[in-house]
Amino acid sequence: xxxxxxxxxxxxxxxxxxxxxxxxxxxxxxxxxxxxxxxxxxxxxxxxxxxxxxxxxxxxxxxxxxxxxxxxxxxxxxxxxxxxxxxxxxxxxxxxxxxxxxxxxxxxxxxxxxxxxxxxxxxxxxxxxxxxxxxxxxxxxxxxxxxxxxxxxxxxxxxxxxxxxxxxxxxxxxxxxxxxxxxxxxxxxxxxxxxxxxxxxxxxxxxxxxxxxxxxxxxxxxxxxxxxxxxxxxxxxxxxxxxxxxxxxxxxxxxxxxxxxxxxxxxxxxxxxxxxxxxxxxxxxxx
Amino acid sequence: xxxxxxxxxxxxxxxxxxxxxxxxxxxxxxxxxxxxxxxxxxxxxxxxxxxxxxxxxxxxxxxxxxxxxxxxxxxxxxxxxxxxxxxxxxxxxxxxxxxxxxxxxxxxxxxxxxxxxxxxxxxxxxxxxxxxxxxxxxxxxxxxxxxxxxxxxxxxxxxxxxxxxxxxxxxxxxxxxxxxxxxxxxxxxxxxxxxxxxxxxxxxxxxxxxxxxxxxxxxxxxxxxxxxxxxxxxxxxxxxxxxxxxxxxxxxxxxxxxxxxxxxxxxxxxxxxxxxxxxxxxxxxxxxxxxxxxxxxxxxxxxxxxxxxxxxxxxxxxxxxxxxxx
Numbered sequence: 001x002x003x004x005x006x007x008x009x010x011x012x013x014x015x016x017x018x019x020x021x022x023x024x025x026x027x028x029x030x031x032x033x034x035x036x037x038x039x040x041x042x043x044x045x046x047x048x049x050x051x052x053x054x055x056x057x058x059x060x061x062x063x064x065x066x067x068x069x070x071x072x073x074x075x076x077x078x079x080x081x082x083x084x085x086x087x088x089x090x091x092x093x094x095x096x097x098x099x100x101x102x103x104x105x106x107x108x109x110x111x112x113x114x115x116x117x118x119x120x121x122x123x124x125x126x127x128x129x130x131x132x133x134x135x136x137x138x139x140x141x142x143x144x145x146x147x148x149x150x151x152x153x154x155x156x157x158x159x160x161x162x163x164x165x166x167x168x169x170x171x172x173x174x175x176x177x178x179x180x181x182x183x184x185x186x187x188x189x190x191x192x193x194x195x196x197x198x199x200x201x202x203x204x205x206x207x208x209x210x211x212x213x214x215x216x217x218x219x220x221x222x223x224x225x226x227x228x229x230x231x232x233x234x235x236x237x238x239x240x241x242x243x244x245x246x247x248x249x250x251x252x253x254x255x256x257x258x259x260x261x262x263x264x265x266x267x268x269x270x271x272x273x274x275x276x277x278x279x280x281x282x283x284x285x286x287x
Numbered sequence: 288x289x290x291x292x293x294x295x296x297x298x299x300x301x302x303x304x305x306x307x308x309x310x311x312x313x314x315x316x317x318x319x320x321x322x323x324x325x326x327x328x329x330x331x332x333x334x335x336x337x338x339x340x341x342x343x344x345x346x347x348x349x350x351x352x353x354x355x356x357x358x359x360x361x362x363x364x365x366x367x368x369x370x371x372x373x374x375x376x377x378x379x380x381x382x383x384x385x386x387x388x389x390x391x392x393x394x395x396x397x398x399x400x401x402x403x404x405x406x407x408x409x410x411x412x413x414x415x416x417x418x419x420x421x422x423x424x425x426x427x428x429x430x431x432x433x434x435x436x437x438x439x440x441x442x443x444x445x446x447x448x449x450x451x452x453x454x455x456x457x458x459x460x461x462x463x464x465x466x467x468x469x470x471x472x473x474x475x476x477x478x479x480x481x482x483x484x485x486x487x488x489x490x491x492x493x494x495x496x497x498x499x500x501x502x503x504x505x506x507x508x509x510x511x512x513x514x515x516x517x518x519x520x521x522x523x524x525x526x527x528x529x530x531x532x533x534x535x536x537x538x539x540x541x542x543x544x545x546x547x548x549x550x551x552x553x554x555x556x557x558x559x560x561x562x563x564x565x566x567x568x569x570x571x572x573x574x575x576x577x578x579x580x581x582x583x584x585x586x587x588x589x590x591x592x593x594x595x596x597x598x599x600x601x602x603x604x605x606x607x608x609x610x611x612x613x
Contacts, residue, residue, distance in 0.1 A: 127309070215430075223555060252438045
C-alpha cells in the first residue's frame with residue numbers, strides 16, 4: 001500500500017464515521033441517479049401543455065400537481081434536477097480550475113506576480129457577486145450555458161486564496177528543496193510535488209461551491225435570468241409559484257424543498273470532508 | 288491609529304481603479320455594445336444614425352480614451368444619463384440607495400443581536416442539545432434558498448394570515464395617517480424583507496461566533512482566569528467573549544457584498560424601490576450607464592464596509608494597530 005492509498009483510507013474512515021455526511025452523500029447519489037434517469041422515471045413530457053388540467057392540486061396521477069399550463073410538476077422537477085446538477089458541476093469545474101491556477105502561480109512565484117494576482121482577487125471580491133453576474137447576463141443572452149460560465153467566472157477567488165496559502169507553506173518544505181536539487185523544473189515542482197498536497201482544501205471548497213452554484217442558478221432562474229422557459233429548472237418553476245401564489249401552493253413548496261435538500265446534502269458532505277481532511281482534528285486513535 | 292487609517296485608505300485607491308477598469312471592460316468588451324441596444328429596437332436605424340449615436344456616447348474614440356473620459360466624469364460623480372428615461376444616473380441611484388441601506392443596516396443589526404448570542408451559547412455548551420440544534424439550524428440556514436423562504440413567508444403571512452404587507456415600502460392609503468402611523472406602516476413593510484435578508488447571515492454569523500468562542504475558551508488566559516477562582520460567568524463575559532468578538536467585526540465587513548447583492552433578489556420579490564430593483568430593471572433593459580454606475584457604487588460600498596471593519600478591528604485590537612504602523 002502506498003502512502004497516498006493509506007491516507008485515502010484514513011480519510012474515508014474518518015468521513016464515514018460522520019453519519020450526517022453519509023446521509024448527504026447517499027442523497028447526492030440518489031438525486032444524481034433520479035436526474036440521470038429522468039426520462040425513464042416519468043411518463044410525462046416536461047414541456048407538454050395540457051389545457052384540461054391546469055393548476056390541478058397533487059393527486060395520484062400528478063403527485064406534485066400541475067402548473068399553469070397543465071404540465072406535470074414532478075416531471076419538470078426531475079428535468080430541473082438535471083439542470084441543477086449540470087450547472088453545479090460545470091460552474092465549479094470552471095471556478096476550481098481558475099482558482100487553482102491563479103493561486104498556484106501567486107503562491108509559487110510570490111513577489112510581483114503574487115501582488116498583482118492577489119490585488120486582482122481583492123478587486124473581484126469587492127463586487128457583489130450577484131451584481132457582476134447580472135451585468136454580464138444583461139449583455140449576453142440569459143441561457144443555461146451563460147449562467148454556468150458566469151457563476152464559474154465569479155466564484156474562483158476563494159479557491160485561489162486557499163491554494164495560494166497552501167503553496168506558500170508547501171514550497172518552503174524540505175521535500176521541495178530536495179526535488180529542486182534533483183533537477184525538477186518549476187512546472188514539475190508545481191504539478192507533481194506541490195499541487196497534489198494542496199488539493200485537500202480545494203475538494204472541500206468545490207463541494208461547498210456546488211451547493212452555492214445550485215443556489216445561485218435557482219435564484220437567477222427564479223428572476224427570469226437563468227434557464228429560460230419552457231425548459232424547466234427548479235428556479236423557474238418557483239416563478240410560476242410566485243405568479244400563482246394565492247391558488248397553487250404546490251408550485252411554491254416542492255421545487256424549493258428539492259433545492260433545500262440538494263444544497264443541504266452537498267453542504268453536509270463538504271463539512272464531513274473538511275473534518276476528515278483536517279489533520280488538526282485527527283486524534284491518536286486512528287487505527 | 289491615524290497612520291494606520293491613512294495607510295489603509297491608500298491601499299484602497301488601486302482597488303477603486305481596478306473596480307472601474309473591470310466595470311468598464313465588462314460593458315465595453317461585450318459584442319454589440321451599447322449602441323446596438325438602442326438601435327436594435329428600430330430596425331430602420333440607418334448607418335448614419337448609428338454613427339451619430341456612437342459620437343454622442345464617444346464610442347468612436349479608442350477604448351482607452353473612452354475609459355479615461357468616463358473616469359474623469361466619475362470623479363465629478365457624473366455617471367452619465369440613463370438610456371431608459373434620460374435622467375442622470377447619479378440621481379436615479381441616489382433616490383434608491385436610502386431604502387437599500389436602511390434594509391441592509393437593519394438586517395446587519397438583526398444578525399448581530401441574534402447570531403452572536405446564539406453562537407456564544409452554543410460554544411459554551413459544546414455538544415449539548417442546544418449546540419446540536421443550533422448546528423442543525425445553521426446547516427438548514429446555509430442551504431435554504433432565501434427567495435423561496437420569502438415566497439413561503441408571503442404565502443403564510445401575506446395570503447393565509449393576512450397580517451403583513453408583502454410588497455412595497457408603504458401602503459397606498461397613507462395620506463390620512465399621522466407621521467407616527469406612517470412610520471409604523473413603513474416598519475411593517477420592512478419586517479419580511481429585513482428578516483429574510485438577515486436569515487442566511489444569522490446562520491453564518493452564529494457559526495463564526497461559535498468557532499471564535501471555542502478557540503478563545505481554550506486559551507491560556509481563560510484557563511488562568513478559571514484557575515484563580517473567578518466565577519464562570521465573569522470568565523466567559525470578561526475574558527472570553529471580549530476576545531472572541533474581535534474577529535467577528537471583520538466577518539461583518541465581509542458580509543456587506545452578500546447583503547448588497549441579495550438586495551437584487553429581495554427588492555425584486557417584495558417590490559421595494561431600492562438599488563437592487565433598479566439594477567434588476569436596468570439589466571433587463573440593458574441600461575448600460577445605470578448598470579455601470581451601480582456596479583461601481585456597489586463595489587465601492589463593499590470597500591467602505593471592509594474599511595470600516597478593518598478600522599474598528601484596529602480600534603478593539605491594539606496588536607493590529609501596532610503592526611500596521613511599523
